[in-house]
Amino acid sequence: MNYAQVLNELETLVNDTFTLWEHNRVGFQWRHYTWNHTMRVRAMGMELGKREGGDVKLLEVAGTLHDITKRYDGVILTDDNGQRILDHNGFWLNETLTPAGQNIVTELYNKHDLHGKVHHESGAVITENILEMYDFESDFVEAATAVVLAHLKPMNLTAEDFKLLYNRVENQILYDADTMDPNVGYTAFFRNIHIHSYFALQRGNFDLEDYVRNLPRWINSKQEFVDKLLTESSREVAQARQDRNQHLFLQMVDELDDMEINRKYGLLGIIEYFVSVTEDPHFLNQLDHLQNEWLPLRQQWLAEEEQDASARDRAQAAIDRVDDFLTLLTRESNGEI
Ligand SMILES: [Fe+2]
Ligand SMILES: [Fe+2]
Structure with missing residues (x-):
């Protein structure tokens, strides 16, 4: 078996599967989100695997497949009182969204009657069936299936059940990477x-100043995610990400004192760029745009414009902040930090 080729086929399968649905936004997800998230979680999982002495290949394969059935998730079901309905493990139950197209994943989904199952359970079944089609050792297939199943943690697990579900460090690592990506660091921002x-x-308008000033409420609400991660390495990385967001807030709130320059050259300008393309944002494409078009254009403006020395210095400092932001965002996205 050519591992690189198999991995490539799995990636293509996952990416193709995500495009089978016609809807864009559901709750806090959008069309391109799941693929970008998958790639980031896989990278982070592999890095944590290196640090914790885990099986990096296992994390690569399981990371690729972990959200394979995520696009089936529709709106969260609520009862007559508007309360979200939980299953016995404390997971929110979703409406199941039917794909517009078919492939091997949707065939397996129907064959194993996975409708209504939360996506870590259905994803584990798909993972097992897909990997069995290749020449993986049966132990490896079993382990990858277990990693996918454990990427969501049931509430109120007994100590005994916790040991069963998270017996392998890779199970803990993928759970941690998957929790970190949407909650802490620039990727979460x-x-x-x-x-x-x-x-x-949708309500009418986006208030830049309001958004920036309220960021601490969001950042601080994420501290408990950091503290509850399962491995030492994850808590270390996540705390650094959390501190990075606190620092980002301080930079942004300072920028509010010099609006005109910073909306044009600084982090405030980055926020406004994101707000201008928020329908179905593609993380990697937006990052690429910011690095290869947005930032160079500002550097060009600065070189060409006639400004007094103070304005030029402030614009240069704003550009430097953006440069740092993009460097760190890229490194997070690659799972390095
Ligand atoms: Fe998931
Ligand atoms: Fe995920």
Whole structure:
């Protein structure tokens, strides 16, 4: 078996599967979100695997497949009182969204009657069936299936059940990577701005100053996620990400004192860029745009414009902040930090 080729086929399968649905936004997800998230979680999982002495290949394969059935998730079901309905493990139950197209994943989904199952359970069944089609050792298939199943943690697990579900470090690691990506660090900020601005625009308008000033409420609410992660390495990485977001807030709130320059050259300008393209944001494409078009254009403006020395210095400092932001966002996205 050529591992690189198999991995490539699995990636293509996952990416193709995500495109089988016609809807864009459901709750806090949008069309391109799941693929970008999958790639980031896989990268982070592999890095944590190296640090914790886990099986990096296992994390690569399981990371690729972990959300394979996520696009079946529709709106969260609520009861007559508007309360979200939980299953016996404390997971929110979703409406099941039917794909417009078919492939091997949807065939398996129907064959094993996975409708109504939360996506870590259905994803585990799909993972097992897909990997069995290749020449993986049966132990490896079993382990990958277990990692996918454990990527969501049931509430109120007994100590005994916890040991069963998270017996392998890889199970803990993928859970941690999957929890970190949407909750802490610049990757979480990217998600937050696109959720916040989408709903703000639907209500009428996005208030930049308000958004920035309220960031600490969101950042602080995430501290408990950091503290409850399962491995030491994850808590270390996540705390650094959390501190990074606190620092980002301080930079942004300072930028409010010099609006004109910073909306044009600084982090405030980055926020406004995100808000301008929030319908179905593609993380990697937006990152690429910011690095290869947005930032160079500002550097060009600065070189060409006639400004007094103070304005030029402030614009340069704003550009430097953006440069740092994009560097760190890229490194987070690659699972390095
Ligand atoms: Fe998931
Ligand atoms: Fe995920």
